[in-house]
Amino acid sequence: MKYKVLLIDDEPSSLEGLLLWIDWEALGFEICGTCENGREGLQQMRLLQPDLVITDVNMPVMNGLEMVAAWRQEEPEAIRFAILSGYSEFEYAQAAIRHGIHHYLLKPIFPEEAAEELQEIYEELEQGRRKAMMNQIASLEETATQLKALMQLKPEDKGEPELPAGLPEGMEAWNVILFQTVPDLHPELRGSAAALAAGQAAMYLIDLDASSFAIVYGAGDHSREAEAAEAVRTPLQQSYADQPLLIAAGAAVSSPLHLADSYHTAKEALMHFFYQPEPYGFLAYQDIQDRPFSYHYDHIRLMDAIMGPVNTLDLEGFRHAAAAAARSFRDQRIAPEVVKKLVIHIMYRIFELTPEEGGGRKSALPGGIGAAEIPQNMISLTGLMDRLLMCGEAGIDLLIQEQDRNSYGIVRKINQYIEEHYRESLTIQKLAEIFYLHPVYLGQLLRKKNGIHFHEQLHNLRIEEAAAMLRQNTYKISEIAEQVGYSNYGQFLKQFERKKGMGPGHYRNGKF
DSSP, rough: OOEEEEEOOOOOOHHHHHHHHHHHTTTEEEEEEESHHHHHHHHHHHHHHHSEEEESSSSSOOOHHHHHHHHHHSSSSSSSSEEEEEEOOHHHHHHHHHHHHHOOSSSOOHHHHHHHHHHHHHHHHHHHHHHHHHHHHHHHHHHHHHHHHTEEEOOOSSSSSOOOTOSSSSOOEEEEEEEEOOOTTHHHHHHHHHHHHHHSSSSEEEEEEEEEEEEEEEEEEEGGGGHHHHHHHHHHHHTTSHHHHEEEEOOOBBSSSGGGHHHHHHHHHGGGGGGSSSSEEEHHHHHHSSSOOOOOOOOOHHHHHHHHHHTTTTTTHHHHHHHHHHHHHHHHHHHHHHHHHHHHHHHHHHHHOOSSSSSHHHHHHOSSSSSSGGGGGOOOHHHHHHHHHHHHHHHHHEEEEEEEHHHHHHHHHHHHHHHHHTTTTHHHHHHHHHHHHHHHHHHHHHHHHHHOOOHHHHHHHHHHHHHHHHHHHHHHHHHHHHHHOSSSHHHHHHHHHHHHOOOOHHHHIIIO
């Protein structure tokens, strides 16, 4: 950093020597002006606001020490001073100490000696700058903490709030603007906002959580309140265009003591991004205040409409029900927190239906589509319903797979029972009663898994057994028909001829 230096001396040759013999830039300084006496020096100090003044002592009109004394009455600590003096002017050095001046440049000027003194002055200026910066940061943080307390003040809080110390005067309008983003972008965004806010007279950054922060700002009058916010909002929107960044401004208030109203309305404006098509942009409370949310919804009807297709493994029905729910939410302008609770509850219901993975209660649903992975602060209705669709589709797919696995097991048991009891009067109704299944579903299941109808399976087993008994030539044909399960002899003959292409008599006589 370069510090500004004002040189004061009534001797032109002395000023010229200071300008030419010292490498000011290399030492961290720049000359901002020169003058010839203390009176002019006071005027230049007011005008130029130098960091360091190097002044001769013995000058006409007003000498250097008189000038320093006069300036100390105006700005006691704003400027550092160094005096120019000769070896014969020791009494001036003593007087300088009484005025708080501890640096001297001896005449005649020797560049090496002057550089050492100026380096020491530079370090003191740097320390003062760092100290002032730390004090300013601490003061801003304290003010920000007090403003945050006012911003989050609840109606039931007792006691009279106090104005934070150090707020600029003359501010007729105060407001809160909220910034919401994803955690990965938050540190960079916050840094950019803090740098922009630091350049404004009445603007304070308030940290909220890992994905959001607020800026409290004041304006000289209500007509310029929105303009004051644009100093930060517009650059950030331009720098982070098309990135997940939501910005919402509240309703302006006349005093920082009422910032809770601004904060509340800014949060309400932020909620309206839920129904926006894109996860970025700016909303002001004044633009949405006439569009209130509804907090009443028939959640039981919604659960039945969406979970019904899941229970029946009806994928298209589920998609249709989810789309209908989304339209209903949007048309009725249901409050986002209500929608999120309903949809997340449905997702947990689907989670509970899905088969377990491993040995514990861990759903086999793929990672990233469960309710726990929903980014609550940034999710829109479209994004939320997309998550529900992915969850439901994956859940139905898993349930179908599980049903297929279970059905293979039950079909094996049923086939084993049929093979052991086909000689009896066996019907699909009797099997359904034994295995606690609906007869129609059981018939469809057997056909799907075995490739043939139940009755065809039953006839195949009976006729194969009859053929084996005929080859043994031990029983009469009518006895065989009865033993394999046919009470109707004519039915036996019909099925035998259809399966073997000949009657049982020809088959016994070796015609097979």
